[in-house]
Amino acid sequence: MNYELIVRSSSQQVDFALLKDGKLIELHKEAxxxxxxxxxxxxxxVRKTVPGLNAAFVNVGYEKDAFLHYHDLGPKILSTLDFVKRVSTGKLRDYSLKEFPLQKEIDKNGGINDAIKNNQSILVQIVxxxxxxxxxxxxxxxxLAGRYIVLVPFSDRVSISQKIESNEEKERLKRLIQSIRPKGFGVIIRTVAEGKKVAELDRDLQNLIDRWTAMCKKLHRAxxxxxxxxxxNRG
Known part of the structure; x- marks a missing residue:
């Protein structure tokens, strides 16, 4: 007698199916x-910049505006804003970043009004x-977090979890990731990547690239x- 649990997630709900010997015996749906x-x-x-707080309030659709501090913009914010503008207007259809010209990094001690403006479209992530x-x-x-790696757009840096103790393994993983990492994307190698083969890492990477591409397609006329x-919905 074999039992199997299948989980399927989407942005609207999560489905749990329990199978016994290949036959469905229970089905649960959770919104x-x-x-x-x-x-x-x-x-x-961007709803409003507040120089006194060196931050901005951003409309993400919630009843209260989201808070975005200057230090949470990230050094590549100018590249992100330029990318969003080009994609949203349909001027850029190549989402790979391999030919995308990166803007200069912002000053880590700069002011909010030096980076973003009121009513500007901005791509943000809930933290x-x-x-x-x-x-x-x-x-x-x-x-974008995967199983073995985290993909960081507008970066070329490869970093690795400090919990991986073996220097030899760290070098092996860095070498593998450098060989498959697409230009314009940085990668953080997670602890669970230890001992994994390049095929497994590449599969995880390609899944994240697919998620990035799907996201970018939604930006046009969003x-x-x-x-x-x-x-x-990690796919």
Whole structure:
């Protein structure tokens, strides 16, 4: 007698199916009530910059605006803004970043008005879910988490979990990732990547690239604000 549990997730719900000897015996559907989960990415609009806080309030569709501090913009914010503008207007259809010209990094001690403006379209990621008195905390330094790696657009840096102790294994993983990493994307190698073969890492990487591409396709003519990538639906 063999039991098998199948889980299927989408941005709207999660389905659980229990099979016994290949036959369905139970099916459960759970709605995804939290529309602002950590990791979700939104195309949003800057509502108001507040120089006194060196931050901005951003409309992500929640009843309270999300808070975006200057230090959460990320050094590549100018590249992100340029990319969003080009994709949203249809001027850029190549989402691979291999030919995308990166802008200069912003000054880490700069001011919010030097980087973003009121009513500007901006791509943000939820880093802290909203609570009753506050909107979500967000960042413009995007990352897409896979099983073995984390993909970081507009970067060329490869870093590795410090929990992997073997220097030999660290060098092996870095060498493998450098051989398959597409230009314009940085990679963080997770602890669970230890001992994995290049085929497994590449499969994880390609899945993340597919998620990035699917997200970018939604940016063209997207209504603001709207969710363009759900952490619940990793594919």
């Amino acid at each position: 995804e009530d939290n529309k602002y989960s950590v990791g979700d990415v939104f195309i949003s609009k 802290k879910e909203p609570i009753s008195t506050k909107g979500p905390r967000i960042s413009s330094e995007l990352s 209504h603001l604000p709207s969710k363009v990538l759900s952490e619940m």
